[in-house]
Amino acid sequence: MTPILRSAAKVPPAYFVFVALLATLWITKPQLMNLNVMGIFVRQVAPLGILVLGQLLVMRVRSIDLSGAGVLLLVNYLIASGLLGGLPLPLVLLMCLGIGGLVGLFNGYLVAKRRVSAVIATLAVTVIITGFVQFLASGKPPGNMPDIMNDIYKVKWGPVPLPVVLWVTLTAVMSVFLSRFVFGKFVLAVGENPTASHFSGVPVERTVLIAHVLAGFFAGVAALVQSASVAVGSLRLGLEMPIDAVAATILGGVVFGRGDGGVWGPFFGVMCFAFLFVVMTSFGVPEPGKQIARGLIILLAAVFYGLSTRNS
Amino acid sequence: MTDTASATSHPRRPNRWLGKHSRQGNWLAALIIIVATTLLLLVTTDDFATPQNASNLLAQAMPLIIVAIGQMIVIVLAGMDLSVGSVMSLTTAILALDGSPIVLIPLVFLAAMSIGLVNGIAIVQLNVHPIIATLSTQFIVLGVAQLLRPVAGGSVPDIVVSMVTGSVLGIPAPVFWAVVIVAVGWKILHGSRFGLHLLAIGGGAASGQTDTAHNFGLNDGRNIVLAYVLSALFAALAGFFIAGRIASGDPGVGAQFALDSITAVAIGGTQLSGGIGGLHGTILGAVLMALLANGMNLANMSAFLQGAIKGVILLLVVALQSRKKMGL
Numbered sequence: 001m002t003p004i005l006r007s008a009a010k011v012p013p014a015y016f017v018f019v020a021l022l023a024t025l026w027i028t029k030p031q032l033m034n035l036n037v038m039g040i041f042v043r044q045v046a047p048l049g050i051l052v053l054g055q056l057l058v059m060r061v062r063s064i065d066l067s068g069a070g071v072l073l074l075v076n077y078l079i080a081s082g083l084l085g086g087l088p089l090p091l092v093l094l095m096c097l098g099i100g101g102l103v104g105l106f107n108g109y110l111v112a113k114r115r116v117s118a119v120i121a122t123l124a125v126t127v128i129i130t131g132f133v134q135f136l137a138s139g140k141p142p143g144n145m146p147d148i149m150n151d152i153y154k155v156k157w158g159p160v161p162l163p164v165v166l167w168v169t170l171t172a173v174m175s176v177f178l179s180r181f182v183f184g185k186f187v188l189a190v191g192e193n194p195t196a197s198h199f200s201g202v203p204v205e206r207t208v209l210i211a212h213v214l215a216g217f218f219a220g221v222a223a224l225v226q227s228a229s230v231a232v233g234s235l236r237l238g239l240e241m242p243i244d245a246v247a248a249t250i251l252g253g254v255v256f257g258r259g260d261g262g263v264w265g266p267f268f269g270v271m272c273f274a275f276l277f278v279v280m281t282s283f284g285v286p287e288p289g290k291q292i293a294r295g296l297i298i299l300l301a302a303v304f305y306g307l308s309t310r311n312s
Numbered sequence: 313m314t315d316t317a318s319a320t321s322h323p324r325r326p327n328r329w330l331g332k333h334s335r336q337g338n339w340l341a342a343l344i345i346i347v348a349t350t351l352l353l354l355v356t357t358d359d360f361a362t363p364q365n366a367s368n369l370l371a372q373a374m375p376l377i378i379v380a381i382g383q384m385i386v387i388v389l390a391g392m393d394l395s396v397g398s399v400m401s402l403t404t405a406i407l408a409l410d411g412s413p414i415v416l417i418p419l420v421f422l423a424a425m426s427i428g429l430v431n432g433i434a435i436v437q438l439n440v441h442p443i444i445a446t447l448s449t450q451f452i453v454l455g456v457a458q459l460l461r462p463v464a465g466g467s468v469p470d471i472v473v474s475m476v477t478g479s480v481l482g483i484p485a486p487v488f489w490a491v492v493i494v495a496v497g498w499k500i501l502h503g504s505r506f507g508l509h510l511l512a513i514g515g516g517a518a519s520g521q522t523d524t525a526h527n528f529g530l531n532d533g534r535n536i537v538l539a540y541v542l543s544a545l546f547a548a549l550a551g552f553f554i555a556g557r558i559a560s561g562d563p564g565v566g567a568q569f570a571l572d573s574i575t576a577v578a579i580g581g582t583q584l585s586g587g588i589g590g591l592h593g594t595i596l597g598a599v600l601m602a603l604l605a606n607g608m609n610l611a612n613m614s615a616f617l618q619g620a621i622k623g624v625i626l627l628l629v630v631a632l633q634s635r636k637k638m639g640l
Binding site for chain 2: 061062063064110111112114115116117118119120121123124125126127128129130131132134135138139194204205208243246250256286287288289290291292293294295296297298299302303306307
């Protein structure tokens, strides 16, 4: 490989895909290319973007978190069912973040201390929460969301919706957190080589545990934003989201143990998802086509990285 | 000489079948739980001991047994196949297409074989983690199944139905299925060089070295690809069986089976980190899962709660296994 090709292989695929999608949209649907419409598209993926912040953290320490679907469902149900009706809203919101953190702590304990395969552990957590919530709701949609959440969700600063501001802010905070704090160095070290990290005095188990707690917390935030975006609670909400989060993260150049894409690579991975489904809908691709696209994105991005890291 | 001294005091050879160092894993626990559950159901419910329920139980357990054997083939070599559920859904969707069974039935197994090939080649040649590779094919295959048959419906050829629900000489067809599947599984895992190689590759991976088997001269790449092809073929067989039972196509029919098959394999004592496991353990695990489902149905438990309980069982079983590796 020539040096130019080699350095091109280091650039996360997300940037190329993003440019390609924008170009496609610009050629086929030029009327969509205005800031207000774009703002709506991007707002739709803000929960996914926040979920990805947690996903990239756990993936950099060679783990994965698929329990986001469970957290989303649980938070959605708790708010919509009025089960916590007596409590003031800020307290309910705080509780939802706490639930996310607790689920993350449980995942982290299983993965870091019990050495359970992260896919199995977090999928099982989703299955348990989903079954339990559906049992509580006896299969029926739970009820309405409080109006105030939807009102906050719809706030805009110029063309920029508030959820997008939250997403960008959290991403920037995460970027500083990973580059300026010791924890970021620990994450880097554990991802590169857990054994060497352990013998160099890096607290490997604690790093993985904290990564999972943070991922759970971000899932809680994503769940709140997602819940605010819908007026009525649903039991089918966001079951595809953790998979999309994994796809966006890999697309953004973060694979297991390697974080070439940083925090902004996955950010653009999520932006791809904002436009991908718009482009597909405008070409008349049916719903199953989106499933195939999901799978293909993960596979192709993983192959891209598998090939570029094979010789190292 | 020191060599002879160490040769005379060689460590006690571990029991091949039982105990902590068994190559077969801890399958005794599953057997004990099965006996206990059976006794409990015999005592507490009236419907359990009827021939009708026994026949139902075998027919219910069959798909899980089939798909779990395939799942186990990849788990002992330290892999995992999350795409089996989607392969089952796709199989029912293909069988419910309009067409002659002479075309549809080979098509099913051809499709499964190519999915297994894609999984295997992505893992071996393209260096993709097994869980990521099969997670992505899970969605691709599910999408194809939904394209072929968006909602449950259609009808499968009569021959498929009669092969599953019919009977020969008064013996119901699932019994024949069970005998054939167990014989084939036994041949693959315990009666062939391939089975031994699977354990060797998985055992090396479990001890932290990725190329142990390769260094011993095994063609590990070819064996791994073959294992994923077999896993997909077993999943297609399971889908075939289900298609015969429901007599129609359903893109959602396989959704539970990826995790259920992993649970069954893990309960049977097979280590998810690879290298340790046995066919009888996997069959016991699948039977145990079917018994529990049967018992919960007889007790009129909510289907949602049953799902949650299966999740708890999976979590308990995998949390009790020991593994060196952290993460995926």
